[in-house]
Amino acid sequence: MAKQQPVPQLRTAGGIRYELTRKRVKNLNIRVREDGTVAVSIPLRTSAEAADRFVAARAAWVQQAQARARRIREAFRLSGVI
Numbered sequence: 001m002a003k004q005q006p007v008p009q010l011r012t013a014g015g016i017r018y019e020l021t022r023k024r025v026k027n028l029n030i031r032v033r034e035d036g037t038v039a040v041s042i043p044l045r046t047s048a049e050a051a052d053r054f055v056a057a058r059a060a061w062v063q064q065a066q067a068r069a070r071r072i073r074e075a076f077r078l079s080g081v082i
Helices: 048-057 059-079
Strands: 009-013 016-023 029-032 038-043
Touching: 009 048, 016 048, 016 059, 029 059, 038 048, 048 059
Parallel strands: 016 038
Antiparallel strands: 009 016, 029 038
């Protein structure tokens, strides 16, 4: 039988909109994707409120990472790669 993919949940915390996914992980993880979207994975038993607090506490870092991703995308666009 095929494994079922976790269903992401869209949430907002600290002014950051993110996609929350519960997985078999040990730690809370934040990823800022190339397109600037934010994905957070949390252990199965961790509450969504704990994820919100985690994202809100790291909002400044997320915004810096989004700005960095935006600069990289712009550089690629100007160079004609994208």
